[in-house]
Amino acid sequence: MEQTILFTLNGKAMHLTADPQRMLVWVLRDDLGHTGTKVGCGAGLCGACTVLVDDEPTLSCSTPLADVVGRSVVTIEGLAKDGILHPVQQAFQEHNAFQCGYCTPGMILRACALLKKKPRATRAEILEHMEGNLCRCGAHVRIVAAIEAAGKSMGGAL
Amino acid sequence: MKRRDFFKTTGATGLFILFRNYLEAAPQLVPTRPAGYPKDFNAYLRIGGDGRVGCFVGKVEMGQGNMTSLAMLAAEELDVPLERVDMLMGDTDLCPWDGGTGGSLSIWQFGPVLCGAAAEARAVLLQMAGEHLQVPVDQLEVKAGVVSVKGAQAKQVTYGQLVQGKRIERHIAEVKLKPVSAYMLVGTPAPRKDAQEMVLGAVRFTADQRMPGTLHACIVRPPAHGATLKSVDTSAAERMPGVRVLRDGNLVAVLHASPDQARKALGLVKATFEGPPPALDDVTIRRHLASKLASGKVSVQEGDLKAAEARAATPVEAEYFNAYVAHAALEPHAALAEWKDGRMTVWAGVQAPFPVKAQVAEALKLPAKQVRIITPHIGGAFGGKAAGPQAVEAARLALKAGAPVQVVWDRREEFFLDTFRPAAVVKIRSGLDPAGRIAFWDHAVSGTSDREAEIGYEIPAKRVSSTGDGGDLGTTVSGLHPFPTGAWRAPGANTNVFARESHMDLLAARAHVDPLAFRLRHLTDKRVIRVLEAAAERFGWVAGATPSGRGVGVACGAWRGTLVAAMAEVAVDKKTGQVRVKRVVLAQDMGVVINPDGARQQMEGAITMGIGYALSEGIRFKDGRILDENFDTYQIPRFSWIPVIDTVLVPNPDLQAQGCGEPPIVCMGAVIANAIHDAVGVRVFELPMTPERVLEAIKKG
Numbered sequence: 054m055e056q057t058i059l060f061t062l063n064g065k066a067m068h069l070t071a072d073p074q075r076m077l078v079w080v081l082r083d084d085l086g087h088t089g090t091k092v093g094c095g096a097g098l099c100g101a102c103t104v105l106v107d108d109e110p111t112l113s114c115s116t117p118l119a120d121v122v123g124r125s126v127v128t129i130e131g132l133a134k135d136g137i138l139h140p141v142q143q144a145f146q147e148h149n150a151f152q153c154g155y156c157t158p159g160m161i162l163r164a165c166a167l168l169k170k171k172p173r174a175t176r177a178e179i180l181e182h183m184e185g186n187l188c189r190c191g192a193h194v195r196i197v198a199a200i201e202a203a204g205k206s207m208g209g210a211l
Numbered sequence: 212m213k214r215r216d217f218f219k220t221t222g223a224t225g226l227f228i229l230f231r232n233y234l235e236a237a238p239q240l241v242p243t244r245p246a247g248y249p250k251d252f253n254a255y256l257r258i259g260g261d262g263r264v265g266c267f268v269g270k271v272e273m274g275q276g277n278m279t280s281l282a283m284l285a286a287e288e289l290d291v292p293l294e295r296v297d298m299l300m301g302d303t304d305l306c307p308w309d310g311g312t313g314g315s316l317s318i319w320q321f322g323p324v325l326c327g328a329a330a331e332a333r334a335v336l337l338q339m340a341g342e343h344l345q346v347p348v349d350q351l352e353v354k355a356g357v358v359s360v361k362g363a364q365a366k367q368v369t370y371g372q373l374v375q376g377k378r379i380e381r382h383i384a385e386v387k388l389k390p391v392s393a394y395m396l397v398g399t400p401a402p403r404k405d406a407q408e409m410v411l412g413a414v415r416f417t418a419d420q421r422m423p424g425t426l427h428a429c430i431v432r433p434p435a436h437g438a439t440l441k442s443v444d445t446s447a448a449e450r451m452p453g454v455r456v457l458r459d460g461n462l463v464a465v466l467h468a469s470p471d472q473a474r475k476a477l478g479l480v481k482a483t484f485e486g487p488p489p490a491l492d493d494v495t496i497r498r499h500l501a502s503k504l505a506s507g508k509v510s511v512q513e514g515d516l517k518a519a520e521a522r523a524a525t526p527v528e529a530e531y532f533n534a535y536v537a538h539a540a541l542e543p544h545a546a547l548a549e550w551k552d553g554r555m556t557v558w559a560g561v562q563a564p565f566p567v568k569a570q571v572a573e574a575l576k577l578p579a580k581q582v583r584i585i586t587p588h589i590g591g592a593f594g595g596k597a598a599g600p601q602a603v604e605a606a607r608l609a610l611k612a613g614a615p616v617q618v619v620w621d622r623r624e625e626f627f628l629d630t631f632r633p634a635a636v637v638k639i640r641s642g643l644d645p646a647g648r649i650a651f652w653d654h655a656v657s658g659t660s661d662r663e664a665e666i667g668y669e670i671p672a673k674r675v676s677s678t679g680d681g682g683d684l685g686t687t688v689s690g691l692h693p694f695p696t697g698a699w700r701a702p703g704a705n706t707n708v709f710a711r712e713s714h715m716d717l718l719a720a721r722a723h724v725d726p727l728a729f730r731l732r733h734l735t736d737k738r739v740i741r742v743l744e745a746a747a748e749r750f751g752w753v754a755g756a757t758p759s760g761r762g763v764g765v766a767c768g769a770w771r772g773t774l775v776a777a778m779a780e781v782a783v784d785k786k787t788g789q790v791r792v793k794r795v796v797l798a799q800d801m802g803v804v805i806n807p808d809g810a811r812q813q814m815e816g817a818i819t820m821g822i823g824y825a826l827s828e829g830i831r832f833k834d835g836r837i838l839d840e841n842f843d844t845y846q847i848p849r850f851s852w853i854p855v856i857d858t859v860l861v862p863n864p865d866l867q868a869q870g871c872g873e874p875p876i877v878c879m880g881a882v883i884a885n886a887i888h889d890a891v892g893v894r895v896f897e898l899p900m901t902p903e904r905v906l907e908a909i910k911k912g
């Protein structure tokens with residue numbers, strides 16, 4: 054059932070032969086070596102596998118490859134440009150917004166999606182937007198602070 | 212940093228200073244060296260020709276930030292910048308032996324050992340610099356790895372220049388550690404050394420490690436505890452292209468080059484199991500554990516309990532319960548094993564690489580020297596990765612497969628195979644004397660140990676007994692639990708502090724005394740008093756009898772030498788029983804603070820995790836089946852649950868650094884229970900305090 058699949062990954066055109074029913078996360082991690090995307094629950098319940106598909110936060114453990122055909126996928130590896138961290142990455146680093154770091158790629162990408170649309174997101178909006186991403190280490194307070202700071206640096210300051 | 216880079220920068224080319232046994236030289240500086248740490252301090256530190264310092268540490272980084280705090284200690288003692296210290300952790304070939312990471316012991320136990328090595332290194336370097344510059348050592352000073360003559364800065368030599376091309380073996384008998392008052396780096400907030408890799412997604416956890424030709428293995432698991440494999444039919448799975456099936460005794464696995472295909476193939480395996488399921492379930496467990504209370508082992512017996520009880524007014528007796536709690540680290544257990552040239556190398560996310568090395572060697576019947584465990588960053592552990600069953604599984608399969616084998620558990624396996632924090636029942640019988648002081652205290656616990664049953668309240672007669680010693684450290688106590696239990700962030704303490712500090716509030720209410728004042732009345736230990744006062748000040752505690760309707764609570768505890776006081780404010784929805792924690796203040800005296808920012812992170816994390824076991828986390832099980840299999844039914848704290856958190860570090864520079872990662876969690880059950888009681892006037896005696904339980908308590912009045 055393998056098919057030729059075309060999509061964009063971190064700005065580069067991808068051309069692979071794969072079963073379109075396979076979940077994106079495994080293809081990213083194993084076929085394409087992008088291990089920055091993590092698996093926490095494998096069932097759409099933790100957000101560790103969050104990537105951006107056409108700027109929308111998407112759970113790659115529950116997204117078949119077929120769903121990203123012709124679309125643009127961004128993973129944590131594609132966020133920094135020319136060695137310069139994305140403002141959200143920068144803010145996470147400055148706030149030490151992680152402990153073990155396992156949830157971090159998913160957190161950063163989900164936050165990016167929000168701030169791109171709405172750099173002036175309020176704290177309540179941030180909480181609501183991030184609710185589905187779990188962090189067992191309890192880095193939440195710092196993650197929220199980092200997102201607020203990133204929003205400001207992305208032009209959300211009043 | 213990747214291992215390869217590590218060697219590049221620390222110059223693994225033989226330009227090392229070699230140190231003799233620091234401990235024999237100055238035993239008074241390391242009073243408690245745990246048995247087993249190598250005596251040869253060359254094992255811990257190397258200084259490269261480029262001046263970089265390599266630190267070899269058998270501990271592992273699992274999110275607690277010890278990679279950074281241990282590097283800070285070495286940098287401080289050697290007088291080199293933190294950026295110049297490279298850490299290599301958890302590799303049994305390259306690092307000195309270590310018993311395992313946990314119990315908040317990294318700094319308390321290992322810190323002095325590392326400081327000792329660094330102090331001797333510095334002394335040797337100074338001696339060499341004195342010879343090189345032809346001045347007595349007492350005229351030298353060190354800044355950022357450069358030794359210079361005091362008052363004549365131009366006369367200088369760097370650590371790197373001193374060791375260039377030479378292999379030096381020296382020993383200095385008298386080595387003094389830096390006094391805390393001279394610390395420049397330790398005690399200042401430092402960013403995590405691994406921060407940049409973290410935000411780039413470049414940290415390679417175990418499941419991210421790859422080896423050409425790796426096969427991913429999915430293992431056939433029983434559906435229930437107590438069930439063993441009877442028959443297995445793998446023919447359908449084997450018809451899938453690329454699938455291999457391996458069997459080693461009871462271990463049956465399907466393997467494929469892609470993890471998702473291996474998982475798919477596992478679904479095609481037909482297996483039958485036999486064996487009687489354990490009779491207990493998540494409801495009956497409580498009476499089962501309670502029935503063992505009377506047979507507990509007595510560990511504390513002071514004063515005359517009977518006589519004191521006779522003098523006291525009506526005894527206050529209560530039974531407390533907590534459910535089994537999962538570790539639920541976000542990173543599942545993972546291991547990658549490679550059998551090559553007669554050696555088994557296993558990358559595994561385990562808290563104790565050296566004990567796991569022995570475990571793997573035993574399972575494979577290999578001499579230990581033929582096994583190497585390498586521990587990459589761990590994505591959270593909390594006690595749940597103390598043992599390394601997945602490392603053994605991967606190694607057994609790799610030996611059979613003739614290819615590297617990776618085992619990564621899925622979330623269902625995580626919940627099924629977890630060594631839960633044990634469920635436990637605590638019964639406390641106590642009473643007040645006519646003056647409103649506690650006359651006696653009888654604390655019996657079943658299911659977990661007696662750790663932290665006592666905080667040292669001044670009580671004339673007391674007794675503590677427990678049945679569960681070892682059950683919270685991973686030893687199976689026969690007949691007590693229906694499945695394996697183990698260490699969970701501050702073993703035993705969460706249970707006992709919940710009961711003890713809830714009971715203190717019961718007595719305070721009985722005495723019509725403010726709960727904080729009631730505690731202080733029974734305390735003489737200055738450190739406990741100070742953390743309570745520090746928390747009260749930051750919280751803005753207003754004295755008053757409980758319940759006050761305000762929804763505020765207090766609790767205090769001690770763990771690993773660290774004293775903790777917590778205050779919380781909650782809101783309770785009387786219609787639904789839903790509890791919202793609005794604010795938590797946590798004050799902590801942990802002795803010398805290595806990295807204040809790291810300490811605060813641990814405190815914030817512990818408060819958050821503590822809200823989980825207080826309000827929502829309890830494993831449901833029946834007939835040996837674990838009914839919670841993922842995060843849909845097993846709810847851990849989410850963004851919307853997080854209160855305003857305020858952490859207070861109570862300074863105590865005269866005390867060696869104590870534990871940090873575990874202590875701040877121990878009060879969370881009690882402080883929330885006490886705040887709920889203060890809000891609605893009813894007490895919940897069971898953890899987790901789910902909306903149903905809170906509602907039931909409200910209805911009962």
Ligand code: FES
Pocket residue numbers: 091092093094095096097098099100101102103112113114115
């Ligand atoms: S791994 Fe995809 S949501 Fe958890």
Ligand code: FES
Pocket residue numbers: 151152153154155156157187188189190191192274541590591
């Ligand atoms: S930092 Fe460990 S799960 Fe979030």
